[in-house]
Structure formats: structure tokens, C-alpha cells
Amino acid sequence: TCKALRHSHTTLITCCLAPLSLQVQPKKATSIEDQPIPPENRGFTYLELKTITNNFERVLGKGGFGTVYYGRLQDGTEVAVKLRARTSAQRIKEFQAEALLLSRVHHRNLVSLIGYCKDNNCLGLVYEFVAQGSLKDHLTDKDGTSRVLNWRERLRIAVDAALGLEYLHEGCTPPIIHRDVKTSNILLSENLVAKIADFGLSKAFLTDDHTHVSTEIIKGTPGYIDPEYHDTFQLNEKSDVYSFGVVLLELITGLPAVLRNPDRGHIVQWVWQRIARGEITDIVDAGLRGEYDTNSVWKVTDTAMKCTMPTASQRPTMIQVVIQLKESLQLMESLQLVVSHERAQNIYVEALELDQTDLVEIARIDMKTTVSGPIVR
Template identity: 50%
Template sequence: MDLRWSCLGFLLIYGFSGSVLGDQEGFLSLSCGGSTSFVDSSNISWVPDDDYVSTGNGTTVNFIEGSSTSRVPLRFFLDSQEGRKCYKLPVKNISSVVLIRPQFFYKNYDGLGKPPAFQVSLGTATITTVNLTNSDPWVEEFIWPVTKDTVPFCFLSILDGGVPVISSLEVRPLPDGAYRSGMGNLTNKSLRKHYRVNCGNNTSTRFYPQVNAIEVYEIVDIPLEASSTTVSALQVIQQSTGLDLGWQDDPCAPTPWKHIGCEGSLVTSLEIFGIDLRAISPTFGDLLDLKTLDLHNTSLTGEIQNLGSLQQLEKLNLSFNHLTSFGSDFATLVSLQILDLQNNSLQGTVPDNLGNLKGLHLLNLENNKLQGTLPQSLNRENLEVRTSGNICLSFSTLSCNDIYSNSSIETPHVTMFNPTKHNGHNRKALIIGITCGVLCALLFIAFLVFIYRREKGSKFTSTAGTSSEMRNWNATKVLTCKEIKAATSNFKEIIGRGSFGSVYLGKLQDGKLVAVKVRFDQTPLGADSFINEVYLLSQVRHQNLVSLEGFCHESKQQILIYEYLSGGSLADNLYGSNSKNVTLSWVRRLKIAVDAAKGLDYLHNGSNPRIIHRDVKSSNILLDSEMNAKVCDFGLSKQISQADVTHVTTVVKGTAGYLDPEYYSTQQLTEKSDVYSFGVVLLELICGREPLCHSGNPDSYNLVLWAKPYLQAGAFEIVDDCLKGTFDMESMRRAASVAARSVERDASQRPTMAEVLAELKEAYGIQLSYVTSRGHLN
């Protein structure tokens, strides 16, 4: 803010005609918070402000002036009201310059005795700070250059400043050339009156600044506005999402809108998540100044597209979506440094053009369906590539069959950060010295931990360990690679495949059928997940949790042996390959839900310490030949100690479509995260479809967003067609109610797993009585 003083600053031009004072053309006089129109003693017409502002609440307050007391209206703006608090003041075709005069009252209208302080902005300029502790009322006058049809007059809350208030707001047109400045015209500047010196004329100043007076003003520079292309793009994005993201007028000034980051007048950051975008529209490509684009968890599908024009882009986050193809746009993203594509459905091989991004230093491809050889152009200095959770993805040219048919071959893997290779002997000496120091420190820490645990008599609970340590975990059977080969007839029959690896049918020496899961992910993170699952399953026993029959952890192999469940997964039976052969009745679906809820309730409340599964989904609920359900796959599970009674902060892991949005945004994991995921499973059981569906109406792509409003309204037309006419309405109502409450965005509004189980038991009991009375229980 540039301050210029004295008569050399700004002088009112003499000679306004008296007729001007009586002319109200272009005048706007708002009674803020008022409810009626009126004409004051100066013959000024006042109107309520409702047509010019969309937020705030009106009230009245006593105002004492001299010996008279009157009730004066005011409007106050609570912090809980969304968005900026703005008036839209019409100034079209009035004049080139207008006078804007707001008056602010507090007068203890709320009885709290705490006058507020807040900022006021005009257009893109933060023009003053109002502090009603210093003066109540507080009056301002601004001279504003007219460049648009309207000008936003806004309130900006400040920390601990209280609630903004205003009593009146006036707009007055000024004749062209009414003010002149030693600095030239006012095109990019506004004036804030500092004080006035009268020069002998006592005429009322209600209409214009007083004639024959010297007025001293501050000069306020008006920040540049964002480009029209940027503003148009943001408006289109706001309309296409169907959400009020807070964008109106300029996105950057006086303060950036939510979800937006700015550098001056340039929009350089955009973060949108937790909504149903489905595709990256071409409009995103118009935001040419973007350096950061975050569209995680927005239900994106298909090919990555429409980003090729963003040559300034440095960080791109498209994680936790359902993208299937890289597309061709990456070749032009020459400034890209961080690319996060984890937890999508990317298939095939990694394209060579990613290697052309010379500034890239982090590429996260975890938990996709990629396979094959990584481009050698990515195997370079200072580039970290994360690939865990894919199908045999590495820099090696070995095939997956070569890797898993020969236990003597170490599984290639990559989660790498390649150091530079210069400065030969000195660098090697430095590395050796650091390595020795770190090893000594780790050995010392390990010794202290060992002594502490031995003295406390505690169980080994770390997820890090060796095969010898794992052998002591509650007598879980340890098998050799040779025994595994024999049990699976050299990995002959595949019965399942996922991002973790393949599952083979096996038979142990005692004749027991087992499922043998061979993990592709041999990275340190994958090893942690493997050891974590072995440890947890060796500690828990429950009829609704899949039991671990043994494991193999030698020669870099990570193999888990489970009890074999012939019924397949719930997902397979609902809408997968098994759904063609069997139709699950409503009573069967409820029984499966009750079984799975029992297993999860045991993890949350029955085990010690408690366990959060962290990857509850229909494909992790397995069925035996009698359709009894068991929860499986504990690779991502997390133990909760007594110290973590409310939550534990952890890196977000899970599956798109099932991931708790609150957990994703806060990284605070609780049992309610499992409840959310299980709520999605309940919706699958009710609707008979997967959580993210690419076919049909785009509006129904996301199961939670599509189904929840129907179920909350008691509208059951979205129930699986094959269930129509076969269920008791009260049973369905109870199941739908607990499903809808389980997927609330606010975790505090979700039931506990114990409460979910209790309600499902009631729904199951009602449906069981219904079908047995009709004699068609399947």
C-alpha cells in the first residue's frame, strides 16, 4: 500500500454544480440487515441488502446519537457460513469512478462485549482492516475505478478477530475527472480516505465528498486479475463437478479460493478430491500455469488425457482412482518432478516416454496391474521408482515364470533411489564409513530393544523379522520351497491372481487342500506386508477369519499357505465369474454379512491388541462350500496398542472404492475406517454391483455416491433385480440403514462394528423368518 500525503496527493476539483447534489441517478444505498425500504431526512432512498448478498444474518441494535436513540439494522457473517462473505455492487455505466462508503456497527449486538476486527476487500485488493474496538461505529470511504459491471465488496475474517458486521453500504457515482493525481489516472489504483480538511463550506456531505475541501487519501495498488482463460476454466470445472468449490470473481485475489494456490495472479495449484469426476476434462488443460494438480480419489477411469498442455506442471497426483491406461500426454510434461499413480488399475507395461521426463525424481506405480520390464531410461540417478503391488514389474528381463518356477532365482524388484556415481574412492570411503556407523547404531538399538522386551516379557510385535524369528510365532508351520513345489505340482493350477501375485491350489502331505499365495512384490515394503500378515494370522484364531496353514520365507520367496475355501470370493459370487452359476438370495447375503462382521468385530474388540484390517472389500471375503464367510488378506492390517485408543497416524493404504475418505484426508486410521469399507460391501450385497462401475449411466459410477441417497430415502428400486419380490421390507430397511450410516464421510457419525453386527443379526433374523414361513430357504 503506497501512502501519499498533503495537497500534492489528491485535491477535489472545485465547481460541482448544486444540481448535482440533488440528483440520485446511479445511487445505491443499502440498509444492511434491514427488512424495509425507507427515505431518510436527506431524501436518500434506502433499500434492504438481500438482493446484493447471499450470506449473513440480519438483526438490529440500539444506536444513540445526541439525545435520541434509534434501532439500527446490521448484518453479521458467521465463520461457519461457507465461502467468502461478499456483496455484489452494480456499477455498470454509472461513471468511470465511484465512491463506496461502508459503515460498520457493533454496539454489543450479541451481548458478548467483544468488538470484532476483520479485513475488507474491494475487487482483488485488500483495502483496509476494520477494528471496532478502536472505534464503534467505523466509517470508510473508497474511490474505486470502474472496470466491470459489478465490484465485489467482501469481508475477510482474521484469526481470533470475531464475526464481521456492517450496518450500511453506499455507492455514489463521481463525475469523470473529479479527482486528479500527481501519479496519473486511477486505472490500477484505488483511494482510501485518510482524513478531510474543510475549507469553509458547511454543506452536507451525504452525496459527494464535501465541496471546497482538501481530502487526504492512501493510494492502494489493485493486484492484477487472473486471466480470463483461467477464470473460465475454473467456472467450467465448478459447473461440471456439481459442487460449490467457492470460485467467483477472481480466484487468487484478494485471497485464493479453497482448493486453489496462486503465485500473484497465476493459478499454480489445484486440489480436488473425494468427488466423482470420472474423467479429466479438456478444461484442465486450459490451466496453463499449474505447477501442482491433485485429483486423487475422484473416480477417474480409462486413459490419462487432456494434460499435455501443462508444461509447467511439477507435481501430478492421480492416485486412488481407476485409471487403466497411461495415454500419450506425459511426453510433453517436461517440468514434471513427482508423478503419483498408485492404487489405480493401470495395465500392461510402463511406456518409454516416461523416461524422457528428465526432471522426474519420484514415480509411484504401486498397487496397479502393471507387468514386464521397466524402461531402462528410468533406471537413472536420483529417480525413485516405487512398484510394489504389481505383477512382476522390474528392470529385469526375466519372465515371471522364470522367477517363480525356480526358487534359486532371486526375485527382481525395484523401490529404488539411485545415488550419483562420481568422486570414486572418496565417495566409496564415505559410503563405507556411513554404512559402518549406521550398522553399529542399529545393532546397539537392537540390543536395547532386545533387553527391554526380555525384561518386560512382551511378545514380539514388530512387523520386521527373519525366518528364524517367524518360526516361533505360535507354531505356524514353516515349509520349504521344495515342499511348496511338491504341494502345488510345481505351481500347476492357478485359482486366483491379483496385484500381490498368484494363488495356486495345493495339497499338503496329510491330504489337506490349501491355497498357496506366491507374492510378486519382493520389495522391503512387500516384505513388511508379508511378515505382518504371517505374524497377525499366527496370533488370531476365529471361525470367520481365514486360517494360515503355513508359510515359506527362504531364497527371497514370500509364500503364504491358507486353508482352501472352495466357494470363491464374495465379489466372484455377486458379479464375477461365479455369479453365472449361482444367485445369492437375500438371506444368504445377510448370513455372509453377519459372518464377515463377526470376524471384523473380533479384530476390533476380541483380539489383544486390537487390529484394524485396513483392506476390507468383497474380494477379501471368502466363502466355503456351505457359503460360510471368512475375512482374509491381512497384509495391510494394523495393530492398535493401548496408547492408540482413538487413532493411529499412518501412511494411507487401501483399495479405491472402499477407502475411507476421512482416513485418506487426515491419515488417521481408526476402526471406523473398516466400518466405512464394510459399508461399501453391504451396498454391494444390496445392489449386486461393484463399487466402481464403468458401464451404464456415468452418474452411477461410484456406488456410495449413487446408492446412499436412495437408501436414506427408503427407495429400494436400486436393489439387485434378482432379489425383487424375495425379501422382507423391514429386513431390507434395517440393512440399508446400517449400510448408509456406515459410509458417512464423518467417521463420528458411523456405527461401531459391534453395532453393525447387532443390526445385521436383526435383519438376518427377520429375513430368515420370512423365507422359512414361505418354504423357499436356499
Template identity: 45%
Template sequence: MSRIIDRSKRRNISQVFTFRELAVATKKFNPHCLVGEGGFGRVYKGYIESIDQIIAVKQLDRNGLQGNREFFSEVLTLSLVQHSNLVKLIGYCADGDQRLLVYEFMASGSLENHLLDLRPGKEPLDWTTRMKIASGAAKGLEYLHDVADPQIIYRDFKASNILLDEDFNPKLSDFGLAKLGPTGGKEHVSTRVMGTYGYCAPEYQMTGQLTKMSDVYSFGVVFLEIISGRRVIDMSRPTEEQNLIHWAAPLFKDRSQFTAIADPLLGGKYPKKSLYQALAIAAMCIQEEADRRPLIADVVMALEYLAMPIDEKKATMTSTESIHHVDSVKGGNAREELGV
């Protein structure tokens, strides 16, 4: 984070832990407590008796990709925000060269675990749960873009950064790459290109100019992963299917192919209209031109309907009305672009 923030605006006061406290909490970082691992380091489940809370401890690799700057960026960002769809930072440790972050524990792990790294025999997510996760994650982005003061651009929206509680409510995590939004009448923040390949908006990748619409593009990519069950980049697939966006593009143009985009693990158990509407939202979010993408607030509005249990939908809206609702996201062009 490049700008100093008035401490009076802080919403959360993060607790400072000693390395010893966190070693005790995780049984000396016992491998049996290990719940996740990545380029940043390792995540352990633990329990802190003094606050009577189960926690997740992210121990950053001292030689890893996430250095001091990202560590303090995450602490600062999460001290500024508070929302039910953002993971809560309980505290941190900066003892010597040790860098650890302490979060609320998310019992169901990441969306990636349930969607893209599904173990054999594990039940796939059903359609309603997928829409509920997408809706909640969009609400987290909406808070960062439209409520947080100063505005925050997330910059690293992907399935592995969406954590799930025991009821599969989603929370955005990992704010090491987050940036404060533009000020002084500017429309973008200029920064070096960072994030995960495949999720970055094309204009950000080419120019380094970051806007809220960069996050909307990344959301669209993840939403397409949620619908299809495919990774955005998957080198294990045939050449023409390795890039999800390129593979889906011609299918978007042919209504008879829409069901081919849906995850086969769903077994066809989804309302066809909901699939068409979800694809319309995804297609609008991943448009090449940033100014043609919808605002995240409009996406949230459309997804709230899709996330409703089927019996509730019947009680609140006819299918024709629901299509009009999705159309309103971006000037009525959803049906025109996807033929729904």
C-alpha cells in the same frame, strides 16, 4: 507391523514349509491348480500329504505390490488371531527370494466371484445368503476390533478379500495391510494411506489417520455392494452411476427408490422390510463423519437378525420390533435418516 509382539500371546503356530514341499503340493505350480490371480501374485490349490490337508498357496510376485513388509505383517497378524470368520494361516515359506503363504482352502472362492464377477449362467446369491455373508464378515471385523489383543485394524475390507467355504460361510483374508490399533490413549494410528480406491474412509484418505471407524466405513461400502450387486467403482457404467456411493446417495433420501438400489438379479425375492433395514445399516456405516458411524459390535447385532432364515424371523420377532432393533444401532436415527 511396527511394534514387537510378545511371542507368548501367539494363538497359532504357523508351520514353515520349504519351496520344494509347496512345489510338490501344487504339482510344480501347475496352471490347472491356479484358482486366483491379483496384484500380489497367484493362488494355487494344493494338497500336503504330511498333514493330509487341501490348501491354498499364495505365491507373492517378487516384483509385485506386496513386498517383504506386507508378507511378514500377514504372517504376524494371522499368528495372533483365531476366529471362525478369519482365514486360517497354516504356514509360510521364505526360501531365498520366494515368499509363499499357505492357507486353509476355501472351496467357494471369494465374494467378488459370486457377486461382482458373476459368470453368465451362474446362479446369483440369494438374499439370505448375502445377509449371512455380511453378518459373518462383520463378526470377523468385530473380533479384530474388540477381542484381538492388541487390537487390529484390517484396512483392506473388500469383496475380493472375503473368502467363502463350501457352505458360503465367510472368512476375511489378506492381512498384508493390517495395522495394530492405537495404544497409550491415542485415538488413531498415523500411517501412509493404503488400501483400495473407493473402500477407504474419507478421513483416512485425507489425513492418514486410521481408526476402527475406517474399517466400519469399508464394511458399509461392501455391504452396499452386497445389497446392490454393483462395484463401488465401475467405469463401464454411465458417468452418474460409476461411483456407487454417489449414485446411491439421492436414492437413500427417497423411500420409493429403495428397491432401485437392490440387485436386479435378486428378482425382487427379498423381504422389503429387510431391504430397508439393510440400507439403514449401510447408510450409517458410510457416513462422512467417523464419529456418527456405529461400532462394528452394534452392526453385528443388527445383522444377526437380518441373516436369519425368514421362517426363523417370524418366530422370533415382529417386523416392528425388528426395525426398533436396527434403530438401536446408532441412537435411533435409522428410520429418521432413511424413512423406514
């Protein structure tokens, strides 16, 4: 039931740019993919999905997993329908894993499963619609439709996503490793509440006393893969911590995990090089236009660099990450309170000065009226 730093980064940085799949000799892997989906989750037929999505009219996104469509249930509830063709046994296992995990976890910062479809050649998941798209959409904004997230909003999103991961690692029995934490898998609600999505690659420990999960194939997204997992094929919670550290750096810099320069360098290496040269302000997203608390930004940067240390033992837990991010948010909000108070004081002083000017003018008018008026007899 679900209830320090620079020298070692450069040597292992190329690991996180590794290919997605590397075959090795079989090892004992911990998996929940063959367990049945709990009966309390609603089952949908393919025809029902066709009706819900108005014949798959509106595409929300596409990827290796398949296609996500917008839909609406009979009661008006907005949903997202992830549809994938039953092309391989591996795809079926990933579908089963995601459906099972989403049926087990219940948290404000995780996308909620509404139902699923296993009908003929159709595999589908129906989950809550998250209106503002992915964090990646807001950071890249290729079509110019998304406004730039301010620093406070980015911090709140980071805290939300960290709380979701903390729940998977510490609030579920056995613990769950997401295995594919990245900006495109962090979705934002209408009020910019962050929710972690896409559990197709997730793994759960067999028991609470297991320290890692051994896998036969390295899976994940280039740029986010834990270098230690890449070398050892051993997955643990700190693998998610590494990936989340990369997400934090993206929030700070506005840059993607794998840079688009000719060298296709990695964001961790890029940040370290600038910090080493003393170019601290150069790492902050220019889109923020300097509107941030410096202490808050550097606290998050420090947290991100600790998360992306090359070995798991050097990285913090998600509990520790949440604490650091909440403190960073408090620094930013305290600054905003001070600024708001100063603005209020300025407005009050201006109002007082205006009132005094008006009083003097009124007094002058009264004096003129008294002098020029009729004499009382």
C-alpha cells in the same frame, strides 16, 4: 493375545476413489511388521510348495500381491498357497505383517494360517482352502458358473464377515485394523461361511488406549477407502466400518463399489440419489427377483448408509453393526417360517380335500358292490 445422513455424503464421495498411494511428511506409524513370526507356525521350503501345488498347476487368483495356487498337503488337507516374488522391501514388510497377524488371530470368520515360506527369493503363505471363492466372484459372476445368492444367504455372509471384523476390533489386544475390507477379500466356504482374508495391509494399535494409527501412505482399494482416513492419514476401526458399509451396499444392489457407467460414480452416491428420488426398490439387485423381506432389506440399507458416513464419529461400531445385521436376518428368517407354515397348511388342506374325495369315491364303489352282488340266503 487375541481374545442422520444424506447431505454430507456427496461432498466427500470422491475421496474413496483416490489413488492408492499419497506421500506426506513422515508421521509416527504403528507397525508390527518387524516382529518375528511365531515358531509354532510351520515353515515350508520352496520345493515343498512346488510339491504341494503340483508344480503350481492350478491358479486360484492373481493380483498385486502375487498369485494364489491350489494345493494339497500329504495328509490330504486342501490349502491355498499365496506366492509373491521378493521384489521390494515393502512387499517383504507386507508379507511379514500378514504372516504375523494370521498367526495371532483365531476365529471362525477369519482365514486360518497353516504355514509360511521364506526361502531364497520366495515369499509364500499357506492357509486354509476356502472352496467357494470370493464374495466378489458370486456377485459379479463373469463366467456364469456361480448361482445368484439369495437374500438370506447374503445376510448370513454379511453377519459372518461382520463377526470377523468385530473380533479384530474388539477381541484382539491390541485391536487390529484390516485396512482392505472388500468383496474380493471375503471368501466363502463350501457351506457359504464367510471368512475375511488378506491381512497384508493390516495395522495393529501399539496399546489399547490408542485412538488411531498414523500412516505415511494411504493404502487400500479405490471405492473402499475411508474418506476421513484419506484426508487425515489417521486410521482407526471406523475405517474398516466404512469399507464394510460399501460391501453391504454391494450385497444389496449387486453393483461394484466403483460403477462402470461413464461417470464412474461411487455406489454410496448412487444409492443416495435413488433414495432421495424415492426410487427405493430400484436399488435392490434384480437378480433377487423380488424374493426378499422389504423390512430386512431396508434395515440393512440403513445400516450400510450409517457405516459410510464421511466422518468416523458418525459411524457405528462393528458391535452395533453385528446387532443390526442379526436383527435383519431374524426378520428374513421369520418371514420364511411364515411362508413355510402357509405352504404346509396349503398342502395339508389339499391333502384333506383329496382324502375326502377318495372317501366319497370308495363309498360309491362299496354301494355298487353291495347292490350288484349276490343275495345272501
